[in-house]
Amino acid sequence: MSKAIRMSRTGGPEVMEYVEVEVGAPGPGEARVRHEAVGVNFIDVYFRTGLYPQPLPNGLGQEGAGVVEAVGEGVTEVKAGDRVAYAGRPNGAYAQVRNLPASLLLALPEKIGFDTAAAMMLQGLTVQYLLHRTVQLKAGDTVLFHAAAGGVGLIACQWARVLGVNLIGTVGSEEKAALAIEHGAAHVINYNKENFTERVRELTGGKGVSVVYDSVGKDTFTGSLDCLAPLGMMVSFGNSSGAVEPFALSELAARGSLFLTRPTLGHYVAQRADLEAAAQSLFGVVASGEVKIAVKQRYNLADVAQAHIALESRQTSGSTILIP
Structure with missing residues (x-):
């Protein structure tokens, strides 16, 4: 069994429940990842409140970093034991362990730790496309x-x-x-x-x-x-x-x-080649030290409501992560 955040209705932070879930073997095209850290982003608030609809009951969270425990049939992107990070749908990153499409996962350079990775994937890939593709700044x-x-x-x-x-x-x-x-x-x-x-x-x-x-x-x-x-x-x-x-x-x-x-990130990284190119661009500036990821807030997974309250009240700066 694994601990995870689930919601059966939309609303305030109180709708997020810390529960036990069964995580089975990964299906075809999936990988099972044990999270070391999970990112918290404002898009999670949009899903929690219902501004962005999703089928319920469901999880929250689109960003995490950890280790691959197992892979399903046909998976070529990663293997068991790989350090990985990801950003994107489907929701469900607020969990200790989850199965997700292996096509989202990216091998994490040794120079980049799990906390940094969980804090930077959604935000960093967003900045990458904003500054390099939505408008090619010079x-x-x-x-x-x-x-x-x-x-x-x-x-x-x-x-x-x-x-x-x-x-x-x-x-x-x-x-x-x-x-x-x-x-x-x-x-x-x-x-x-x-x-x-x-x-x-x-x-x-x-x-x-x-x-x-x-x-x-x-x-x-x-x-x-x-x-x-x-x-x-x-x-x-x-x-x-x-x-x-x-x-x-x-x-x-x-x-x-x-x-x-x-724009939305999903459209810019819909193709695996585009995702890999954007990630390499991000990994490069972070690994070199040119861009440092400011992890300013850390919460235990069970305390995710506090993280959302701080985020919505604009009490945060930099990135927020959850520790499963």
């Missing part, structure tokens, strides 16, 4: 990145510095501002003290930025559009403050023929 570009002191944000700050990109970050406190600067942000705006749209215009001499990366959603969307230079790209990749309300496409024309995209 040295000298100036971008705005919301929630710059969060798990995704701190990775983005560092990776942007590696690329020679000027990243302007938004944060909610002076402590988080210092953290973002420490990790490579060129400028930081505390949105509780300044109007971030006006400040971006000041910092860019009125020109605006070429790209805005916005995972906040409802509270920042319109202001983010107003930060863009003509022909700029609005990348809306999350909605921690709520879903973006419907708006007229003519708003994009009025602001300078702007581009808008709503």
Whole structure:
């Protein structure tokens, strides 16, 4: 038997139950992984609350790192004993042991520990596609990145510095501002003290930025559009403050023929070759020390409700992991 988090209804943190589950042999194309660490991400909150629907009862969590215990028929990607990490659906990472598609698993370099891997896969692969594929940034570009002191944000700050990109970050406190600067942000705006749209215009001499990366959603969307230079790209990749309300496409024309995209990691790594290429890019900058993964919060698996409460109340910085 294995301990795992299950939910039979959507709602607050209290719907997550710490229960015993039976984990059988992996089926065809599957591998059984014993987790050493599990990542916690805001997308887990979306599934827990029902914003993102899933069949119930079900588990939560899309990111983990551990050791392969067994593989099913036809599996070629990994073998028993391999150190692995993964990110992606199906949900169920909040568990000591689980079976999952072997096509998601990636062999973990020895230089990267389990805690780091569990904290970086979903967030790091997200930053990889945002900075390298959604828009192919080049040295000298100036971008705005919301929630710059969060798990995704701190990775983005560092990776942007590696690329020679000027990243302007938004944060909610002076402590988080210092953290973002420490990790490579060129400028930081505390949105509780300044109007971030006006400040971006000041910092860019009125020109605006070429790209805005916005995972906040409802509270920042319109202001983010107003930060863009003509022909700029609005990348809306999350909605921690709520879903973006419907708006007229003519708003994009009025602001300078702007581009808008709503990407998700799953589409960027749907092909195994793309997943492996993105992972090698991420593993390379982490193993080299150019990008450091800030694991700022650790909770026992049984205390996952506390992790969600802290995440939703914006009390966290960097990455959060669960220890099974």
